Amino acid sequence: MSGSFFFIKFILRRIAAAVVIVLGLTAVLFFLQSISHSNPVHAMLGAGATPSAIAAEKVKLGLDHPVFVQYFNYLYGLIHGNLGMSYRTRRPVASDLATYLPATLELAFYSLLLAVVLGLLLGVLSAGEFRGTGVLRAILIAGASTPQFLLAIGGLLIFYGKLNLLPATGRIGIANPPSGPTGFYTIDGILNGNFGVTIDAFKYLLLPSFSVAIGPAVSIGRVLRGSLIEAISLYFVKTANSKGLSRVRVLTVHALRNSLGPALSMTGLQAGLMFAGVVVIEDVFAWPGIGYYTAQSIPSGDFPAIAGVTLVLGVGYVIINTIVDLAQLFADPRLRHLEMANVKTKKPLLGLSANQG
Amino acid sequence: MEDTLVSPPDIQIARGNNEIASVVGLNVWLRRARQESHILKDVDLKIGKGEIVALVGESGSGKSVLGMTLLGLLPKSSRPRIEGEVSILGSKITSISQKELQGLRRHSLSAIFQDPMSSLNPSMKIASQMKEVTKELDRALFALRQVAIKEPESVLGRYPFELSGGQRQRVMIAMALAKEPALIVADEPTTALDVSVQAQILYLIKQLRADFGTGFLFVTHDLGVAAEIADTVVVLLAGRVLEKGPTKEILSFPAHPYTKELIASRLTMDQDQSLRLRTNPKDQFAGFSSDGCPYANRCENALDLCLVEFPGVSMVQDNWTIACHNPSPSPKAVAVEIKTMERRSDLDWNKKVVLEAIAIEKSFQSRTSRSGSRQVLTNVDLTLHQGEVVSLVGESGSGKSTFLRILAGLEKESSGTIIRHDDTMPKMVFQDSGSSLTPWLSVRELLKEALSSKTLSKAEIAKEVEDVAAKVDLSTQVLNSRAASLSGGQRQRVAIARCVISPPSVLLCDEPTSALDASLVAGALNLLLSLSESLEMAMVFVTHDLAVARYVSSRIMVMLGGRVVESGDSNEVCSNPLHPYTRMLLDSLPGERRGNSPQEALGRQPDISGVDNELSAVGCAFANRCPNAIEICRTTTPVATYISSNRYAACHLVKGGTK
Secondary structure: OOHHHHHHHHHHHHHHHHHHHHHHHHHHHHHHHHHOOOOHHHHHHOOOOOHHHHHHHHHHHOOOOOHHHHHHHHHHHHHOOOOOEOOOOOOEHHHHHHHHHHHHHHHHHHHHHHHHHHHHHHHHHHHOOOOOHHHHHHHHHHHHOOOHHHHHHHHHHHHHHHOOOOOOOOOOOOOOOOOOOOOOHHHHHHHOOOHHHHHHHHHHHHHHHHHHHHHHHHHHHHHHHHHHHHHHOOHHHHHHHHOOOOHHHHHHHHHHHHHHHHHHHHHHHHHHHHHHHHHHHHHHHOOOOHHHHHHHHOOOOOHHHHHHHHHHHHHHHHHHHHHHHHHHHHHOHHHHHHHHHHHHOOOOOOOOHHHOO | OHHHHOOOOOOOOOOOOOEEEEEEEEEEEEEEOOEEEEEEEEEEEEEEOOOEEEEEOOOOOOHHHHHHHHHOOOOHHHOOEEEEEEEEOOEEOOOOOHHHHHHHHHHOEEEEOOOOOOOOOOOOOHHHHHHOOOOOHHHHHHHHHHOOOOOHHHHHOOOHHHOOHHHHHHHHHHHHHHOOOOEEEEEOOOOOOOHHHHHHHHHHHHHHHHHHOOEEEEEEOOHHHHHHHOOEEEEEEOOEEEEEEEHHHHHHOOOOHHHHHHHHOOOOOOOOOOOOOOOOOOOOOOOOOOOOOOOHHHOOOOOHHHHHOOOOEEEEEOOEEEEOOOOOOOOOOOOOOOOOOOOOHHHHOOOOEEEEEEEEEEEEEOOOOOOOEEEEEEEEEEEEEOOOEEEEEOOOOOOHHHHHHHHHOOOOOOEEEEEEOOOOOOEEEOOOHHHHOOOOOEHHHHHHHHHOOOOOOHHHHHHHHHHHHHHOOOOHHHHHOEHHHOOHHHHHHHHHHHHHOOOOOEEEEEOOOOOOOHHHHHHHHHHHHHHHHHOOOEEEEEEOOHHHHHHHOOEEEEEEOOEEEEEEEHHHHHHOOOOHHHHHHHHHOOOOOOOOOHHHHHOOOOOOOOOOOOOOOOOOOOOOOOOOOOHHHHOOOOOOEEEEOOEEEOOOOOOOEOO
């Protein structure tokens, strides 16, 4: 069975899926734009613009064409790596995204990491009935049942307002932070030997990423707990116990690996939802990411900017789910076997989750 | 009849000395459904070096709990409370620390569980799982060779799902053996296996205990298996030991009324087909009395005393004890004679045909093979006459259930024709009837629901429900209770009632008794047969148990690899099998002494070369395993050879004509 052949096919399928998603998303966006009453040119030129000036600008932007033609022009640009010009900033959308995206990615990355770690802890500890799990569960579930913005504002009031332990807004408090190579301050700080930047960046990250992560953490933890408890009652775990293995080994090596499937699916799902959460949280913390960028683009009808952000989120969603699916394949050899067989028999495969039953 | 249960005289192990495990006055309470229930009561037990002790009992008797107690593995979630003494190799496992218990399990205790599909970790290669028991690869390989695994090196590199059920159970046994434990707790280790594989595994276990002197606590519900393998039998009911002693003696001359019932209710190859099966004349669904003897409610010998006081242990012979106030008058082990059940074979052919299946083929889209499809049924014919009972027997994967599902219309045949000579669709009774009933509906609602296609008034519906309840012997109390609160036997009755409330001309039964306790099987079979007679309903009976097939049906069709390899009158198929595969199935029946002399029985050594159920891809599917296979068997698929008008076998070695 050739593994590399299988993985190449797998990745190609995912790229194909991403193309379909991009086409669908942009089509929906163009449709919405065509039925909306927003007039970006008006916003661009100001209230006093003459009708002739507006018409000229429309021609310049290609907005005089029928919506189908506009759509194909956009797609043509897209193929050539051109996301268009932002009406508001008057800069290429691609370079705007390059400015704002790293901040969002950094926040999303640490939020997801935190959600997974907390979820794992919650799941394993509560399934293993270790001491003190009840307290952790109570705190996390209380956190998860609070709306995100409230959590964020509450966190600000306590840790910034009362205790003054953490900063309130922005991404970093140090002037002229390193501007590369990754765009993650926490990593760039280390790479540039400036650990102060890393520490400061973490301080700024703490509140927003907690606010984003708690909900997903509880979802992941609950699913994991359920499948762990189920796994513990299965015979292969009894077999492992009958071998005289330690409790921790039985729980991690035998039970955990076989219960990861549902938790991983949940992680993929939550990662998608998390972007929505990040947009709100960025607003509360004035985090200079794409959420913030979007919030400013929408009122001015900055269509290329909105479309660019949407595309990035759509592709990001595909990438995250691909990673989750690969992780599931890694965790479950039976699934791997089944998937390889599917590729061989040329059976259409739309996502792995359909085959899990 | 009782004679057939006696195991062939094999290696006798001295009992009593070299004790490796002892249980004295053991009481176990577990929390179930928010209540603490007393699962094991005053259990005493000893296991000697190299001794196989069979723990026999119905579901809920606490036999698995006893096994888990010996392993120190009672589930924490059920808050176990243990009183009494359990010692293994001299250490009292109830009072030692978790660490010491783990050490004991690491070095001297092993377990084999029922389902080989679920008792190995699905995401770990066999090598890693073996390594947790023995660090040295040599020992792992040695253990795998001991259990007759073919190509052990390649098996080590595979995942459990890449092995067959038989191979997995062998790996499980190898893993249990690799540390050379003093005691192995085997919890129904062969129940999920085909009879042919079961025979191999039982033989293997007997050999291993002779070679290594390992003691076994062998938990089973099957007296035949116990007869085949055990030195000592312990009969457990509702957590109480009712009888305990040497296998041969107990199974030949059971002393306790409950043991007698267990043995009498066992369906054997000698069962007279013209008689109804013997059932317990008292209510077979009666619960256990909690204070006195748990069997008192069902016992024909019961005294008033039995209901209030559990009897003390009395000695029958050396090492043979029973707990019974009134063992002497033996229950009449005579079947109740009935006149309505006639022999059918010559009579049925004149009755009208209700269902015909002609040249049925079925292939499934395969997910794992390159060719893309898997042939499950090839050219299967069946003509079913009114009131006739036909059994389909064969190992798992033989296609018998698929064929049944096609007859029921639940699955579409790939080619072939099904002719239903009548408007009603066949109905189906499933193996796990419990899960086919909606738990929160009452039995009355469930039965009404089965009628809803008809246009009837409310009063008529109520009457139909009462009628069918009377037919299948369900009390008003049962009618009003919810499906979830019924016992297994009652649920099976409700499932049958749902099928016959508007009687179909054909009833299809998929292993309807294999999930039932032995004491309930007879009642269920009697019910199905009497319904078939009174309603002139034809039945197709899928079963893996040839004794059941022989008793219920007039005709048996033996299936292998999706083909019918033998068909004929049930008595003839069982007494004079034509196909070597049928012979092998018959020889594998546990607790049945085939062959004429004890020597022959003793010499019966199943093939343990590890071939398992592998089917030959070309030629006769049985060629790999067939002792008589000749050249042509491996190249050409045999066609049906008729030795009489309704008796044929698909075997190159059978002489006869075509149809």
